[in-house]
Amino acid sequence: MTEAIWFLLIGVLAGFLASQLMKGPRLSLLGTLILGVIGALVGGFLFRLIGLTANTLLGSLVTATAGAVLLIWLVGKSRRA
Numbered sequence: 001m002t003e004a005i006w007f008l009l010i011g012v013l014a015g016f017l018a019s020q021l022m023k024g025p026r027l028s029l030l031g032t033l034i035l036g037v038i039g040a041l042v043g044g045f046l047f048r049l050i051g052l053t054a055n056t057l058l059g060s061l062v063t064a065t066a067g068a069v070l071l072i073w074l075v076g077k078s079r080r081a
Contacts, residue, residue: 006057006060007037007040008033008037010036010040010057010060010061010064011033011034011035011036011037011039011040011064012029012032012033012036013036013061013064013065014035014036014039014040014061014064014065014067014068015027015031015032015033015034015035015036015037015039015068016032016036017061017065017068018035018036018039018065018068018069018071018072019032019035019068019072021065021069022069022072022073022076035068035071035072036064036065036068037064038067038068038071039064039065039066039067039068039069039070039071040060040063040064040067040068041067042067042068042070042071043063043064043065043066043067043068043070044063044064044067045067046066046067046070047063047066
């Protein structure tokens, strides 16, 4: 239960950070949460592919933010194409 709460909190923070870094769209709290959670999954997958894992809250936040930034970038590219 506690891990799920941390996962959601990191997701919200990562989604917010990614939207600020990428000058992304202003999202609602739910939109930010979804962006961050999907970003955490994508980031975790990609980091594991190159042999990196997050063992701390900061590492999880960095991983989730990197994944969310990638998602915003991909969505931006797909909309321009």
